Amino acid sequence: MSVITLNVNGQDVAVPAGASLLEATRAAEANVPTLCHLEGLTPVSSCRLCLVEVEGSTKLLPACSTAAAEGMVVHTHTPRLREYRRMTVELFFAEGNHVCAVCVANTHCELQDMAVTVGMDHSRFPYQYPQRPVDATHPQFTLDHNRCILCTRCVRVCDEIEGAHVWDIGSRGGHCHIVAGLDEPWGQVQACTSCGKCVDVCPTGALFRNSDTTAEKQPNTTLPALLRTAREQRRWHNQ
């Protein structure tokens, strides 16, 4: 296996050829924040939190979908990157209806953790208070659009891991929302296997089990990576 070396925040690291920039920053323990990215799913680079500076590139590059290359010099926490990350998280909070105190994901929410990580104590942007519905038609799970940040983890896990492709994105711009089936109530979508993977990978309280109430949601975000390794490399969790 060939190895490439690069420099992250002044530290030289070696990663296998073909590794992403995100893996390289992790090897350097640089703690680049991510929200839409999830190990085991195709990266989509939509949350823009993992943007890093690479010397010689005029653009900021998303670490999750950029391949690490020999000799790259990467900076992950410059003042402007910190400021952009904070603004990004503020935009997430301002565009939805995120009320931690009554949320099933309180204390287990990646958006909440991200606010702490980037030092966001309030949003400088006015809250939009959009009118968003709740889909409680599924017998086991509920989708609360108010808490959705459109990371599309549910879309990808259902398509790439479960193979059911129940979820998609409807509409556009600020009106974007997750749709089940052909924009039907979730409970009526026959393709849904009720496997619950979408619920497990959801970073917020947008998807949850009906049995969970405030602060009771326990996500399991390692599932896609485990299943992918099991399928592709025939290596199982208990082996």
Added chain:
Amino acid sequence: MSVPPQLRCCDASGCRSAGGQALRTALEGARDAAGLDAEALTIKPVGCLRLCGSGPLVACDGPGPSQLFGGVEPEQAGALIAASLATSHPCGSGDALAAHRLDLEDPFFALQQPVVLEGCGQVNPESIDDAIAFGTYAQLHRVLQELTPEQVRDEVRRSGLRGRGGAGYPTGLKWDTVALQPPGPRYVVCNADEGDPGAFMDRSVLESDPHRLIEGMAIAAYAVGAERGFVYVRAEYPLAIERLRLALQQARSRHLLGNHIDGTSFNLRLEVRVGAGAYVCGEETALLLSIQGQRGMPQPRPPFPAQSGLWGAPTLINNVETFTAVPAILRQGGDWYGAIGTEHSKGTKVFALSGAVVNTGLVEVPMGTPLRTVVEVIGGGVPDGSPIKAVQTGGPSGGCIPAERLDTPVDYESLLELGSMMGSGGMVVMGESTSMPEVARHFMGFSVNESCGKCVPCRAGTVQLAQLLDRFVERRATAADMERLDALCQMVKVTSLCGLGQSAPNPVLSTLRWFRHEYEAACREPAACVAAGGVER
């Protein structure tokens, strides 16, 4: 040589909306009434005759010099028939059409250099015979019989042609990148999803000379080794789609498309794909997804379409104007094309001139022509004679260029330096009464509606920007809003995923740069805002 006199009637969307079809019917009636037949006087529908604002346009090629008439009513058809047969121009009070006669020596026509538009207004867009008689497909024939794909790419590289969709990527380099991918299927795609407000060049080319686009695409397909291609046209261009489909059908029936074209081993299938109303599908990765039947959302690049595009195969994607420039480049040679324009921006560019300007329509000029020449000499300036305030180029991705910078040559780099961009070629002239914060809000509203919603800076950031701009337009902004506007524009510009998000703040940034005083004056307490930020120039 006895060429019968002919009347060329513009039958593109602009003149149709001005009653061009009724006029043509009236002309045919008047010809019959005058006892003439098609042999004695040809009346043919053609594409764009440039001066769209004065439609319906009719050009007369009579025994005398060619004449052009605009805004003619069907009742005047008889006079027009008479004028077309006259050997000399009537003058004085005897000229019933004096008010409609357009001066072909006017700078609007005289300063144009048609390359892409050379067939527009000359050929009947619905007749392949007419196109072939004009010389279309001759270069495809020559390329297939005499040149190797490498020679074709070499000619295009030598021409210095750069992508006309806006970003200006060197076309030859893109063709090489696609051609040099590992063996396997390849695709050519024409981006005809012209969505910028104020841009209508591609529509005119499609409606006026569709065979030239097909020829350009076929040459490109040969040069990169593709056997299948798509033209992605926005659904808002029904006439363009209709004519393109007809042209493709005619080309197939003449074996200019299909298998063993021109007796060679070159095969090409071309199809039209119609968009579904999303501006973002003009972004190449979103466009390719849309062709594949998926939701049109931009993807991270790399991989670039030239490496992995349609169904994972190397895909050449160029704009309408880029492809239509190719036949002329091959006919006249890359060096000829490279001699037009400036050092880094070669050739000609078509602009759609509109807004507060006397001459509204299509203008094709050499790159490097000063903006002032385009808007004041060719365009004729603001109708009431008042000075121009700014020129908006590049649509919602571009910016406003202030009057004091009108002497800038129009090329890719100069426009970028001014905080605007070439874009696809829409040029909107603005007069003194235009409020710049309102212009910025208008374009931001467009971006809010057209954001695909994938990445958060564009999806949520444009909404916040539009609300901030509302505060300026409504004159209730504060110094803090000014700072926030600056900061958020920067953030959306550098963190958005695709080119559309990255350029969405440009209308704000450019008006902030050149017209900051208008934003300051729009604050509730203007003095406080002036102190908040220095003017950057």
